[in-house]
Amino acid sequence: MVVPKIKLLHGAEMPAIGLGTYGLFEDQGVGEIRNAIESGYRLIDTAENYGNEVQVGQAIKEAGVPREDLFITSKFNRKWHSVIGVQQAWENSIRKLGADYIDLYLIHWPNPDQDKYIDAWQGLTTLLQQGKVKAIGMSNFKPAHLERVIGETGVVPDVNQIELNPYLQRKAAVDYHKRHGILTEAWSPLKPNNIVEHPVITEIAKAKGVTPAQVILRWDVQNGIVPIPKSANPQRQRNNLDVFSFTLDDAEMAAISALDQGESGAADSDVFGH
Ligand code: NAP
16 A cells, blocks of 8 residues: 655655554564554654654564655653753664664653753754754644744744544644644544544445544545554554545535534643653
C-alpha cells in the first residue's frame, strides 16, 4: 500500500498516516511494530515516555526497510526543557532507537508551570540546524503557547500533535495551525470508548463497505490531519492504513463534523504534562 506524503514547513516529507505505539512493549511489541512496518506503515510514533524506543528500533531493524523510507517521530519529557537538555534527550533517544537521526522530534507537553518550553524550542531549532532531526514540533500545545513560541523565536513548528477525534475536533487549534502552515497530527484518533459504534459512523461505513475506524481515519486525512492509530492487531493495522482507496462526500464529512462535543473532553495542557 502506498501512503501519500505531506511536505512540511522545513522541507521534510511526512506520511499521511502513521502507527501509534503507546502500549506496544517488550518482545511482543517488537513483533507488533514489525508487522505494521511489513504491512506498509512508514511513520512510527514513539516517545521517551512510552518506554519503547528500543522496541521501535529493533522492529525497524528486523523489518529491513531502508531507514530513509521510514519516518520516526519521538518526543521528550519536561526535565529536558533547556538547549543542552534537548541535546541530551536526543542522544538518549538515538541510542535507544539505534538510529543516527530522528525525522520528527517533539516537545511532548508544554508544562507551562516550569516556563521553559521556549528554551526547549531553541534546543530543537539547534538540532534542526545540526541536521540531527529533519522536522521539529510539539505536542499538546494550545494556540496561546504556539503564539509565544513563534513570537519569541520567529521559528514556526512543522507539526503540533494533539488529541483529536470526531467528538473532540479542536477547531480553534486546527484553524490556528492552518493559518501558520503547521501540520496537525491527531493522537487517540479512535480511542473514545464507543466512537466506532456511533450510528453516524457505522451508517457511513456500511454505505461505503469499509470499517467504522476507516471512516474516522479517512475523515482525518480529508481534513489534512495526520492520524496515528495504534493497533497491536495485524488485521486492524492493515485495515487502518487502507484509507486512500475511497472518499467521503461533502454530506458525510459534514455529518461527522457535526459530532463535535467541544473542548471539555481534552486533557488540559496548562495543567497536565510530563
Ligand atoms: P487510538 O490509536 O485512538 O486507539 C487505540 C485503541 O483502539 C486500541 O485499544 C486498539 O486496540 C483500538 N483499535 C485500533 N484499531 C481499531 C479498529 N480498526 N477498530 C476498533 N478498534 C481499534 O489511541 P492511542 O493509542 O491513545 O493513540 C494513538 C497514538 O497516539 C498512541 O499510540 C501514541 O503513539 C500517540 N499518543 C500521543 C499522545 C501525546 O501526548 N502526544 C498521547 C496519547 C497517545 P488493538 O490494539 O487491540 O487493535
